[in-house]
Amino acid sequence: MKAAESSDFSTTPLVGCGPLIPARTTQGRGLKQQIFECIRAVGEIPRVSIAKELSVSAGSVTSLTAELIDDGLIREIEVSKRDEDSGRGRPPVSLGVQQDAGFVAGLRLSDYRHTAVIIDFAGNSLGQASEDADKLHHSFDEILVAADTVLASALADAGKSIDDLAAVGVGLPGLVDHGTGRVPWSPVIRERDTTLRETLSARIGCPVTVDNDANMVTLAELWFGAGRSLNNFASITIEHGIGMGLVLDHQIYRGAGGLGTEIGHTKVQLDGALCRCGQRGCLEAYVADYALVREAYTALNLGKSDTGLPHAILERLYEQAKQGNDSARAIFHRAGRYLALGLANIVNLFDPSLILLSGERMKYDYLYAEEVLTDMSNLILQTGRPPPRVETHAWGGLVWARGAAALALDHATKAAIKT
């Protein structure tokens, strides 16, 4: 730590040492892209409503939607009459996405199951696949093979080939650098700092975009779920790890350097429980599935022969807790208390209007749900306002892959739209 010279600024006037105003980042989306996104979001929408929605002139909408029709991205849809009193004049026309304008795939690579979906440019699901992982940790080569396999299965299910795809989105846990496409660390890949995007893209011959899997769920919530009308919310995923996605100003916030919002690895105890990242005291080491599983060995008197994938052991622990096994209940109880602490920290730092909890673990949430909310309320600063809303979304496993597909869709349609 280098200490600057102690000063009150009192020897120098404030003027002359201030900032040059730096160029602000622009929103980075052209109006044509915004119009396309509006049509995709709503499904079917007349031109006049687009103009109103985006506060732009009818003329701009007319000329840009004409270009989008020429590009083959959208089409006119004659709206069926809903009442009898019409019948004269021009039939009302809406715009919709040209479904077969393109197709994308979304993949989620995880600890114990890889999933994939194929969707068209309008967001319709055409096929899906799910492959159990045969182990928790993969070499980089193995994860590439696993990605190939689950993608091929989903393509087969959709009756499509790899050549039909405009882009592939891939989500996985850990530190994933969306900007560079590298993976500095992931619990599912043994090697560090792998070039996932580049390698996978060359291998399957299609543009690839990668991101942290919690951001995938967040994107699914933002595009299709509870977050679609919100400017800001936090999405926390609890499965084999703890993930977080944060939406600020209707966009995913990834931290200034692209590798932030790692709530699972914030420290909640000095010299605390060992985390699979190799450090001690991470929130994840008290709340994630693997943290519960390792205590389950004690609570359930399991021996070395009781091996199996974590979710099977967790299922047994849950059964025991329901049947009144105090040790099993204590494990869920402590996890709930730490979860409350983690949520309270999110509130104290980001002050979001909504927190969404999801991930497979949430199917056990009734064991501790009420306590978690009460604990959280007691651990946030008392602002005089009610605590933020907390919603649990027990989505099935495919929501992750659908979020990855949304990322791919975003990428592919931006590339397709000539601005």
Place this chain on the structure above:
Amino acid sequence: MKAAESSDFSTTPLVGCGPLIPARTTQGRGLKQQIFECIRAVGEIPRVSIAKELSVSAGSVTSLTAELIDDGLIREIEVSKRDEDSGRGRPPVSLGVQQDAGFVAGLRLSDYRHTAVIIDFAGNSLGQASEDADKLHHSFDEILVAADTVLASALADAGKSIDDLAAVGVGLPGLVDHGTGRVPWSPVIRERDTTLRETLSARIGCPVTVDNDANMVTLAELWFGAGRSLNNFASITIEHGIGMGLVLDHQIYRGAGGLGTEIGHTKVQLDGALCRCGQRGCLEAYVADYALVREAYTALNLGKSDTGLPHAILERLYEQAKQGNDSARAIFHRAGRYLALGLANIVNLFDPSLILLSGERMKYDYLYAEEVLTDMSNLILQTGRPPPRVETHAWGGLVWARGAAALALDHATKAAIKT
């Protein structure tokens, strides 16, 4: 926690349930304001450099600077020749802020000392004052009187009266809602949810703007200090409490609801040490001055008669630590370890390019500085990149008030500029 119906989204197509694109927030600053800020930041700058700096046409700069001159906010300055070879043609002219266009005050109300500064629109300091607080907690009425007193002293020092002020900025610790001007909770005000801005403004007859005092230091760093060339950084203040200001995209981020970035009250230990906010396990309860002071009573064998303001006891503790008192050293050591944990959590969540540490405590930092940096590096996720830079700024007490004055200046000049 209300659980949504379990679903894979598989029964509904993704289309039709997406977001209507919400209106984005605009940058909210007109070009005229940007030009004025550019001139204020640089001190003296020719028109052509402003156009280059802001990437706008020379014509726009010419017409808007003419308006600013008419408004009395800026003036032309003939630049003195620096070399001999000139002498022909039009003399070079720069623009500078019209210093006496207006004056503002900045106040910081704190646990043990209230400070105030008076500056002109160009940022030059004209006067200052510092008043020791006679107690740590004030009633709302007492804090209003304290604000009056220190403001009057600073005005007297500057040879100005309250009628000369265009605005007053006030910073204080705790939960301060910049948007509404209310103070839901502050350690220096006994009552909760006080209407500080409104009451003070009516009392002194001048527009008032309020904010958390850590944001004031952050603003001072952003406008006049190490942050002026950075798009993002975190500023942590350690005194009687732990404050945090976060800059994202060259603007102070206050959390979605306006009361975020409360790092001092994130929980780092379940059921941990008691914090003055009334909760347990807050980072502040291990790192802030008051946390050290209460342990000092044990380390220094102090009795009930050893009363005094916290910083005096802290000074004694520091002396003992320097002289080798193991208990005293252990207190600083633990505070340093928790500080490292807090900094690591900031890195894991916000991934900033720079962390600035400031506040009076930092004068003791050599006791644990190296250890803190090493600990922090060991507690952040290993991304393959070096950890962010950490700088210690042992500013004197007036930097807080100067930040408050910057906030007032921002407020006042925005009001003065007719857009």
